[in-house]
Amino acid sequence: MSVDKQTIRTVVSKVGTLPTLPYVVTKLSKMLENPLVSAEEVNKVISSDQALTAKVLKLVNSAFYGFPGQISTVTHAVVILGFSAVKSIALSASVFDMFPMENKSLYFDRKKFWEHSIGCAVIARLLARRIRYHDEEEAFVCGLLHDIGKIILDQYLHDEFVQILQEVRERDVTFLEAEQVVMNCTHARIGSWLGEQWSLPAQLRDSIAHHHNPEQSNPEFTLSKLAHLADAFTRAKGIGNSGDDLIHAVSREAWDILHIADKDIPDLFDEIDVEIEKAEIFFTIISEMKSSS
Amino acid sequence: MRKITIDKAAEGMVLAKPLKKADGQVLLGEGGRLSPRVITRLNEWEIDIIFVEGEPESPDEEECAVGMRIDTASLEEICATIDQRFKYVADHIVMKKIIRGLKEHFLRKYNANVSGQTDDQDSSK
Ligand SMILES: [Fe+2]
Numbered sequence: 059m060s061v062d063k064q065t066i067r068t069v070v071s072k073v074g075t076l077p078t079l080p081y082v083v084t085k086l087s088k089m090l091e092n093p094l095v096s097a098e099e100v101n102k103v104i105s106s107d108q109a110l111t112a113k114v115l116k117l118v119n120s121a122f123y124g125f126p127g128q129i130s131t132v133t134h135a136v137v138i139l140g141f142s143a144v145k146s147i148a149l150s151a152s153v154f155d156m157f158p159m160e161n162k163s164l165y166f167d168r169k170k171f172w173e174h175s176i177g178c179a180v181i182a183r184l185l186a187r188r189i190r191y192h193d194e195e196e197a198f199v200c201g202l203l204h205d206i207g208k209i210i211l212d213q214y215l216h217d218e219f220v221q222i223l224q225e226v227r228e229r230d231v232t233f234l235e236a237e238q239v240v241m242n243c244t245h246a247r248i249g250s251w252l253g254e255q256w257s258l259p260a261q262l263r264d265s266i267a268h269h270h271n272p273e274q275s276n277p278e279f280t281l282s283k284l285a286h287l288a289d290a291f292t293r294a295k296g297i298g299n300s301g302d303d304l305i306h307a308v309s310r311e312a313w314d315i316l317h318i319a320d321k322d323i324p325d326l327f328d329e330i331d332v333e334i335e336k337a338e339i340f341f342t343i344i345s346e347m348k349s350s351s
Numbered sequence: 352m353r354k355i356t357i358d359k360a361a362e363g364m365v366l367a368k369p370l371k372k373a374d375g376q377v378l379l380g381e382g383g384r385l386s387p388r389v390i391t392r393l394n395e396w397e398i399d400i401i402f403v404e405g406e407p408e409s410p411d412e413e414e415c416a417v418g419m420r421i422d423t424a425s426l427e428e429i430c431a432t433i434d435q436r437f438k439y440v441a442d443h444i445v446m447k448k449i450i451r452g453l454k455e456h457f458l459r460k461y462n463a464n465v466s467g468q469t470d471d472q473d474s475s476k
């Protein structure tokens with residue numbers, strides 16, 4: 059534990075300044091704490107950022123949210139989808155812009171990384187619905203951000219990152235094992251630290267920190283288990299790539315929240331295909347972002 | 352094996368997978384060598400991606416049988432990819448269920464895909 063603290067301190071000092079969440083997203087998070095906030099107020103905040111407004115409207119009008127082409131304003135979106143959903147969508151719409159798409163490493167493709175993250179987000183949301191979790195959109199954001207620590211590594215601790223990827227390829231181990239060998243710290247730890255900097259809600263930070271060991275997260279928190287399962291299913295389906303293509307053993311605690319009979323597992327994978335198809339807009343956004351090639 | 356877009360196709364490359372038209376018709380078998388004539392016609396056959404021998408030069412060129420590319424993979428390749436992915440956890444009690452469910456899912460997709468193709472051929476006749 060203390061070793062880990064020491065390592066993270068070293069990492070933090072090497073990273074220096076991190077990208078910050080857009081002001082609008084931070085403001086929205088603060089507003090969510092007030093249950094009496096109005097759709098009009100949310101509209102005012104989002105509309106102050108033209109580019110973000112355009113993206114949010116594009117997303118809410120996709121098949122993924124169930125009202126394709128029917129939502130004309132942010133106010134309208136809040137009324138139909140709810141405040142929490144619009145906040146999550148705003149966060150999702152901005153996160154791709156916060157880190158450059160150009161690849162810094164030969165064996166780490168940033169577009170594929172985001173495909174993995176989107177796959178996880180879509181599946182986490184589907185699983186959340188399945189177990190009747192109260193906030194599907196929070197599950198989406200959790201899937202989207204679970205591996206964000208890897209981007210921090212690629213961006214700010216590049217030498218270590220290259221070593222980790224080399225270890226993955228040479229020894230055929232998972233990224234998680236490789237990073238423990240190389241730097242005695244994990245992307246989960248780094249990601250949750252970033253979550254603190256961004257003042258993300260406690261449960262979201264916990265899910266980033268424990269998506270590989272959900273049994274160690276707060277037992278009342280479900281998100282870490284959803285992220286853990288979604289990660290495994292995304293890998294199983296081969297959607298995107300986040301540095302390795304091996305699958306970890308799924309934690310029993312996480313598996314049990316699904317209450318799924320063996321014979322229904324193939325159907326779940328079929329449902330995943332349907333959801334992924336509906337989420338095409340996210341994959342399109344990624345593929346259209348400019349990269350070095 | 353490299354998975355390349357046709358703009359990277361060069362004379363002398365050896366096919367790692369047969370060249371197929373959208374309707375499944377084989378144009379050039381596995382092991383076939385790309386000639387200038389074949390390369391110029393790839394476009395016209397509406398082929399975007401081909402598989403050739405050699406080491407991938409970037410992650411993009413790595414073949415991905417599982418995932419959305421079911422249309423280009425055979426059932427054996429799909430199962431082999433799944434086994435490769437799960438190789439360290441194949442004896443785990445939960446993972447066994449997932450592997451079984453996943454293979455069943457791909458089998459269904461594969462069969463639907465195959466029957467879809469024959470349907471297309473039937474209707475064109
Ligand atoms: Fe991870």
Ligand SMILES: [Fe+2]
Nearest residue numbers: 204205289300
């Ligand atoms: Fe992941």
